[in-house]
Amino acid sequence: ERVNNDFQFVEVARQEPQKRPLRHRKTRFIEINELFKPQEATEQAHRCLECGNPYCEWKCPVHNYIPNWLKLVSEGNIIEAAELCHQTNTLPEVCGRVCPQDRLCEGACTLNDGFGAVTIGSVEKYITDTAFAMGWRPDMSRVIPTGKRVAIIGAGPAGLGCADVLVRAGVTPVVFDRNPEIGGLLTFGIPEFKLEKTVMSRRREVFSGMGIEFRLNTEVGRDISIDRLLKDYDAVFMGMGTYNYMKGGFPGEDLPGVHDALDFLVANVNRHLGFERSPDDFIDMKGKRVVVLGGGDTAMDCNRTSIRQGAESVTCAYRRDAENMPGSRKEVKNARDEGVKFLFNRQPLAIVGNGRVEGIKVIETRLGEPDARGRRSPEPIPGSEQILPADAVIIAFGFRPSPADWFADVQVEVDSQGRVIAPEQSRYRFQTSNPRVFAGGDMVRGSDLVVTAIWEGRQAAEGILDYLGV
Ligand code: FAD
Ligand code: SF4
Numbered sequence: 001e002r003v004n005n006d007f008q009f010v011e012v013a014r015q016e017p018q019k020r021p022l023r024h025r026k027t028r029f030i031e032i033n034e035l036f037k038p039q040e041a042t043e044q045a046h047r048c049l050e051c052g053n054p055y056c057e058w059k060c061p062v063h064n065y066i067p068n069w070l071k072l073v074s075e076g077n078i079i080e081a082a083e084l085c086h087q088t089n090t091l092p093e094v095c096g097r098v099c100p101q102d103r104l105c106e107g108a109c110t111l112n113d114g115f116g117a118v119t120i121g122s123v124e125k126y127i128t129d130t131a132f133a134m135g136w137r138p139d140m141s142r143v144i145p146t147g148k149r150v151a152i153i154g155a156g157p158a159g160l161g162c163a164d165v166l167v168r169a170g171v172t173p174v175v176f177d178r179n180p181e182i183g184g185l186l187t188f189g190i191p192e193f194k195l196e197k198t199v200m201s202r203r204r205e206v207f208s209g210m211g212i213e214f215r216l217n218t219e220v221g222r223d224i225s226i227d228r229l230l231k232d233y234d235a236v237f238m239g240m241g242t243y244n245y246m247k248g249g250f251p252g253e254d255l256p257g258v259h260d261a262l263d264f265l266v267a268n269v270n271r272h273l274g275f276e277r278s279p280d281d282f283i284d285m286k287g288k289r290v291v292v293l294g295g296g297d298t299a300m301d302c303n304r305t306s307i308r309q310g311a312e313s314v315t316c317a318y319r320r321d322a323e324n325m326p327g328s329r330k331e332v333k334n335a336r337d338e339g340v341k342f343l344f345n346r347q348p349l350a351i352v353g354n355g356r357v358e359g360i361k362v363i364e365t366r367l368g369e370p371d372a373r374g375r376r377s378p379e380p381i382p383g384s385e386q387i388l389p390a391d392a393v394i395i396a397f398g399f400r401p402s403p404a405d406w407f408a409d410v411q412v413e414v415d416s417q418g419r420v421i422a423p424e425q426s427r428y429r430f431q432t433s434n435p436r437v438f439a440g441g442d443m444v445r446g447s448d449l450v451v452t453a454i455w456e457g458r459q460a461a462e463g464i465l466d467y468l469g470v
Contacts (some may be wrong), residue, residue, distance in 0.1 A: 093127075105121070176218045226409070439460065
């Protein structure tokens with residue numbers, strides 16, 4: 001029962017859910033955070049000050065009604081809280097797990113100034129997981145079918161966000177994905193220790209129950225043409241992500257033993273999910289000295305996957321300092337706890353080896369003056385070269401847009417960097433240069449976050465509904 005105490009935030013400290021013991025975490029592909037127990041969730045939610053102008057809501061990219069659902073949880077009202085969560089977010093349990101809360105909602109919490117922010121992400125995960133376990137499903141009983149159908153290319157967070165809003169408005173979304181499971185990078189990218197795969201298979205069942213149709217193992221442009229989709233559907237939404245690997249451009253990148261981050265992560269997921277085509281596809285780090293290059297979320301996931309595969313050592317080399325790492329702080333800490341060694345201010349010059357990788361030559365850097373965007377570029381310190389011994393190197397420098405060759409055939413324009421042009425601020429939100437085609441997520445904004453892809457997919461759905469006059 002809720003205790004009426006406005007000073008809960010003083011008496012009850014910020015508390016994250018329990019983490020699984022390190023010796024389990026380091027060898028298994030299971031989520032490291034346990035779910036809050038009901039009393040913990042109630043107490044933590046009750047710490048919210050219910051600020052008049054909640055900064056957390058503004059900073060959250062989907063503008064969740066955070067203080068409102070925290071209040072419902074503090075009163076033990078999980079089902080209403082789940083309903084409210086889903087008014088703004090398509091995948092609250094996913095965002096609760098993988099959003100970089102320290103930079104978003106929790107970073108903006110008034111209590112972050114000394115008392116410790118409310119554990120918003122963990123409560124968001126708790127609400128949806130608990131509601132599903134109680135048998136809750138989205139209520140579709142008042143939806144009036146319009147007879148309209150929209151094709152969605154890509155079952156990642158952008159495509160799912162779009163499908164969710166459309167189906168609730170009575171439009172049937174038919175989602176095409178070349179992969180055998182929904183989720184995009186949520187399934188074939190982000191590892192199980194951040195997001196267990198049953199979360200997405202449960203979502204597939206829930207979405208199918210809501211009336212969203214999935215055509216998996218179907219690549220648009222190969223198994224079905226975009227012309228066919230434009231003929232058969234009232235509009236098309238593209239949420240196809242970004243899949244061109246960024247390269248370092250230094251010698252030795254093609255040596256055996258050097259791997260692209262996503263190839264490594266996907267091979268690992270495929271083995272666990274039973275999608276592996278040949279055992280040769282698996283990239284095994286057992287017993288190896290692994291060096292991961294990069295400092296973002298992808299690099300952290302490669303570090304921690306290598307640890308779990310039984311690498312002899314895992315070193316993460318990054319060209320800036322810890323302060324300037326783009327990855328989520330909590331994941332850097334988790335990586336460190338699990339035994340990853342960080343080498344900051346190291347820029348790779350070459351991967352060296354005779355016939356296969358034996359080491360990586362790096363040079364120390366110091367940070368120069370801030371550039372126009374305020375980011376300080378690393379400058380090499382002459383004479384500070386060293387060779388890090390390595391049996392395997394993973395390159396995690398991020399992704400560039402990967403426009404399909406059929407875009408031009410259907411008059412979909414891209415910008416100079418290859419991102420699809422689909423402005424948020426236009427008559428129909430996220431409409432491309434082809435009026436019947438809309439787009440959102442990483443393919444429009446460049447590689448970013450799950451929650452921003454969800455937001456764009458949802459907003460594009462609003463644009464489509466306006467365009468169709470629904
Ligand atoms: P995607 O998730 O890439 O989905 C695109 C989908 O389109 C894919 O399923 C693809 O198969 C499909 N597709 C593409 N072309 C076709 C076609 N022609 N026909 C049919 N299907 C097609 N973000 C966070 O917020 N937190 C994190 O912790 C985090 N960790 C990450 C870790 C890794 C390793 C990576 C790579 C990314 C991470 N991100 C994280 C970023 C996040 O995953 C992405 O920003 C987000 O998934 C983008 O969503 P999307 O829907 O635009 O694209
Ligand atoms: Fe925070 Fe992400 Fe949830 Fe928004 S969606 S409240 S940013 S965890």
